[in-house]
Amino acid sequence: MRRWIGTLLTALLVAAPLWALYKHAQEKGNERAAQFKNIQTDYQKAVPNVEKAYKAAKTVEERKAVLEKLNKDFAPRIIKLVEEGPKDDLAFQMLMFAIQALPIVDSKVFDLLEHWAKAESANTKLLCQYLLVRPHAEAKKLLQTILDQNKNKDIQGFACFALAKLAVEQVNKGDKKASDEAEKYYERVAKDFADVKFGNETTLGEQAKGPLFEIRYLAIGKAPPNVxxxxxxxxxxxxxxxxxxxxxxxxxxxxxxxxxxxxxxxxxxxxxxxxxxxxxxxxxxxxxxxxxxxxxxxxxxxxxxxxxxxxxxxxxxxxxxxxxxxxxxxxxxxxxxxxxxxxxxxxxxxxxxxxxxxxxxx
Known part of the structure; x- marks a missing residue:
């Protein structure tokens, strides 16, 4: 929750270029696009009040209630609009907005994103890249489906790396069994997707080396090699x-x-x-x-x-x-x-x- 409130305004900034990316979906008279624009406007208006209430909250329960109210105010509106046309670009952009802007993402959001699991498209690649940077536990099933069923190597690579990072997060929360899972995904990145470009200057293979070394040699109970x-x-x-x-x-x-x-x-x-x-x-x-x-x-x-x-x-x-x-x-x-x-x-x-x-x- 703390991570979310600290990046709330960042979510708004990220959502803005995404909207520009899909603005061709805003055809004149498109009622869904107009309604989504209203949701974005309402969200921007709500942010200052939510931040103020969150900072004023004195207990964990009070802070949780503030965030739950934000979800209750916006998640149903977004999901309803998506379900009216769940496979178009506008639906994808609304779902991306939901996972960026809402502190507790409804599992229904990731269920709806499964429409893009097999698509060898810029949408699916963007989704996997985002989930690589900001892991969501609820996205595990979606990412596994993408890894298993998508035929695009780059998209598969990003999905695999995102699954590895998700497993590492579980390890950091005390789930020791997740360490084996993280190692398995990083090993697959190194084996099958090492040459997939990650940004302009590196690859997924290069990015996987450090985490894989850490899992193999720097876990509690292991003796690191001499350095x-x-x-x-x-x-x-x-x-x-x-x-x-x-x-x-x-x-x-x-x-x-x-x-x-x-x-x-x-x-x-x-x-x-x-x-x-x-x-x-x-x-x-x-x-x-x-x-x-x-x-x-x-x-x-x-x-x-x-x-x-x-x-x-x-x-x-x-x-x-x-x-x-x-x-x-x-x-x-x-x-x-x-x-x-x-x-x-x-x-x-x-x-x-x-x-x-x-x-x-x-």
């Missing part, structure tokens, strides 16, 4: 040199606010575990090493620092999607915990547990 970076002097450094210690690998950047907020706590953590088999390694994603060195001159951060940049073996190779990303490894080099975002108490608990294991083993 090399460089220290502040430009010398090669390797993760394997820290086996035998509990390692906190903190991937961050000097421009990252949440990362900087952790520095005082990290100072305390390093001091607390000074004489123990423990190492904190901060891996910088700053574009320039000089930026990192200047920051360290001005801030007391007495622990190990590596610079990886934006294209390094860790930042890019490990498919880092958000900062800070923190891995906690045990003395055998096995990943036992992973955190994305600033974390303090949970990180302390993780390190304390792993150090206790070392003590108990003696």
């Amino acid at each position: 090399a970076s460089q220290n502040l002097d430009g010398k090669k450094v390797e993760l394997k040199d820290y086996q035998g210690k509990v390692v906190v690998l903190d991937i961050w950047a000097t421009w990252c606010g949440p990362c900087r907020s952790m520095i005082p706590h990290e100072r305390k953590m390093v001091k607390k575990h000074k004489d123990k088999p423990f190492a904190l390694i901060s891996v910088s994603a700053d574009e320039e090493k000089g930026t990192l060195k200047k920051f360290l001159e001005e801030n007391d951060m007495p622990w190990v620092h590596w610079w990886d940049g934006q294209e390094g073996n860790i930042v890019k190779g490990w498919n880092v999607q958000g900062l800070p990303t923190i891995y906690v490894l045990d003395t055998k080099g096995v990943i036992r915990y992973k955190f994305v975002g600033a974390v303090t108490d949970e990180l302390d608990e993780a390190v304390d547990k792993l150090l206790a294991e070392v003590k108990d083993a003696k």
